[in-house]
Amino acid sequence: MTMNPWIAKAVVLAGTLVMIAIRAPHGRRCRMVKVARSHRTPLETGLLVLAWIGFFVPLIWIASPAFAFAEYSLRSGPFVSGVTCFVIGLWLFYRTHADLGTNCSITLEIREQHRLITEGIYRRIRHPMYTALVLYSVGHALVIPNWVAGPSTLIAFVILFALRVRPEEEMMANEFGREYAAYAARTKRLVPGIW
Secondary structure, X not given: OEEOHHHHHHHHHHHHHHHHHHHHHHHHHHHOOOEEEEXXXXXXXXXXXXXXXXXXXXXXXXXXXXXXXXXXXXXXXXXXXXXXHHHHHHHHHHHHHHHHHHHOOXXXXXXXXXXXXXXXXXXXXXXXXXXXXXXXXXHHHHHOOEOOHHHHHHHHHHHHHHHHHHHXXXXXXXXXXXXXXXXXXXXXXXXXXXX
């Protein structure tokens, strides 16, 4: 069954607003804690720019006909699956921020009095923020009936994860030594008990 694409636009806009509502207060709180060590490189800066582009392409799809050439029919099956991914991804995004407290950053940084978080959602997954972003991005790919805007967020976040996870884990290993090694040995990167 085909659906009106404006339903998809409403869902994507609502998901974006929820993501911002989750991130904004946590981001403000984190910025109040001074950065002790920054590991930002030109690659890291490029990955952040790519992530922002991936985040904004669906908003361009909502607001303009720029990607009209790549439209296809919105079907109920992928739409429902995408909304499910959105909901789970946004819940995980919220849980991750709540568990991290002031230990979060959008870039590779260690803050003053930074501690290794191993409780809450972090008890079973080392990188639940990436899991949340991938689920959210899969939601975009399934909900948005457009060959450009739909997969844009997923492509951006998969590249971000692929190129950033190793430097992030090295940063944490250098900072927390044996504590991080023991934590990494008992957890999985993205999916509990699997990977």
